[in-house]
Amino acid sequence: MAADPLSRRIATITAILVIVTGCAQQGDFGRPKPGAWNSLIETTGTLAARERGEPASAFPFTDDEITLRDRAWRFLMPAAGHDAFTDALANLTRSRVLPRSWRPDDPAAYYATLMDGPFRSPVSRYHRLSEDIGIDARLLPVFAAIAARVNQADALRLRSLPFAKSLDDRDVRQAAMRVAENRCLVAWVRTETDLRIARYRYALEHLLVAVPSPEAALVERTLRALEERRPLLVPLVPPATEESCGGWEERAVDAAPAPRPLVVKN
Template sequence: MSAVRLWRRTIASIRQDQSASVSERLRQFFGAAVIIGVAALAAGCVSRPVGDFGRADPSFSHDVMMPTIGNSLAKGHHEPVSNFNQTDQEKEMHNRVWRFLVAPHAKDWFYDVAVELQRTRITGETDLRFAIDRYYTWLKRADYGSSRTRYSTVGRHIQADIDTIPTTFISICQVQEVDRQRGVAEDGLSGLEPDVRRDVAARRAENDMHINWFVRALDYRYQSYDYALNHLLVETPHEQSLAVDDALGQMKVYLDRATRGDFCSGQGLIIGSQQAEIPSRYGSRNYGVEHVDLK
């Protein structure tokens, strides 16, 4: 029996049990969620399915079952859990941020299973313990016909990140504005129930946690690319390293803004302008490898 059919059958059975109290039904519901969730994990379907262009595919397990389990666990740990529906802006932010939480182009670089368990709140912030050498390890083991191709690969991955960072910043800024508007409405309206005010605070905390995770993920990507480039310079030095270093410098401008929480400012969005100072690891801009400063 599939997880979807088992879930629906279990919920129908709980609803039909008229003799059970509300608390008992909740206990049965949570117990069923845990059992089915464990069965799904054991079946090896933890990593979120991915479709075209690295976008997440809809999935009952990942969109309904696992979040339900995670929210129940979060409430049990007295973490903020809002009952509000997501706004369009919040959905957009989650979709754009998710692209930075995973790396389908480099298998298991991002601990795909750990990321999905964290996203659905079944576990805590496990990304705090991610090791930055995993990307280089994957890159080193990849079977390339030329050692120069590894530099091209890193450059493409960095550029793909740079291309999607600005729109991710915009989506985060829009969510921050939604939270501000909620706060204004909450302060200006009387007669709101305490639960509504708790939901306002909980949703702001949830959004802040997701934004902070994005910042950490962006930093992890940058640190991983930087580690890989440094080690490639020692292992297989080539002139292509200079272009990768330039791209990494561009990414650092965005990382600095994200670290400051500056998602809404238009300053520095155009990389290469006079506002964006991009430091280099090289002492010389000559494209001869013999002039590269490896310090």
Template sequence: MKLHKVRVLLCLPIIGCLNTDFGRVRPTLRSDDIHRWMGPAVTERYGEAESAFPLTDEERTLRDLAYPLIEPPYDRQRWYSVLNEYGLSGMFLQTWWYYDQAAYTAEMFAVPARSTETYYARLIRDIRNDNVRIGPFARVARVVSDMDARRDKALRYVSNLGNREHGNAVARMTENALIARWVHQSLMERTYAYNFALEKLVVIAPSPQAAEVERQLNLMRANIAEAALVPRGSMGPWLPKAAASAAPPVSK
């Protein structure tokens, strides 16, 4: 049995004890670096080196804020979502790498509802939740980007820097940039999925709530553009100069 499955089984008896108020996990069950796995996951995905440097506070926060913007919104209602968010399950689903425009709609309609207005309410709620999260992530991403710019300059001036330290620094800058790109791509894919769901809903069950969905979706698009997590007009990662020159191009 794989390790992540063992962790989940061990956690099952205490799931009912995890939540306190509003679905939050008790602070005693939280630990540092619970989303550190995101760095190795994304660097492996794009064939980049993994950094052995410890995470700074800002880099740790970047990963914590990135997680709910990467996990598919329909997965957040499942029993293991709390375990995932707090790093207790050790689970990462490989299906998250592959975008399926219709998946959100299929999952939404798979849950029976007495009124079709429930589907509109869920769609509005999920888009609003993403809108609330984009700003905080973007602010931390800018702080980390500024830190990496200073790190990039230091690499050119610090003397007696070993190859290992240089390689780990470059790998960490690449890792941070790829996480920002990952979030940007996930957010863009969500706008397509939410729009797909809205188009289905207005055909199946027209409602005045469609206007609010459209308003929230337009706000989300504006928030993504303002966040500027990747260079405008580019789908590639926003890499610092040292990382861009030392790392092979992303091709996968």
């Protein structure tokens, strides 16, 4: 059966992006660089996700939702620069142009990049490792705080559904999709944080054997600081969210409380 025009357009745009996206455009503080190029990728990702049947609400983003996505960038992109194709693939999956399943999951990838890069001395590799871990440790509480605010707004959104009599089925569906998008993004960052910690641990252990240095002690302390902050992500979404981001709509709507009778005082 021939593909519909929207499918063909998305496939064409995706192919172009895969070819020409040499690297992601990163801004400051672990956020994407504002600009037309990154905006195009985000828009294309929304269309592609919608075509795959994933939640992609047409509602505008709140300020906190925009910030949440900006702050997620750091944890969904490679910590150390990889080859252009790997960076492009990470950006295209992060933005949902391509499915998340396309992301490579190699615990040794960070260490390989760390060892391949040009450094003046082995100690410089320890410094780079400590710096990457330290940035994650500093930005994780920022992400968690924003995610908590988004959760509060989503709870208000869901509580209001039973009382908003003018809403139609489309409005309810769009609200459910936005809640699902937010929850799945937070769950994804939680998963990627665990993977990053594992990659950092792998890199430290192998670096210590390859080029022993007292600098390893500093890296270990920094890594422990990151591990100690990881629990900040635990209460943000239920434990099974990572595995159950399918069936999103029913769960989000079910989370809305039943309407309560209004109490009118004379």
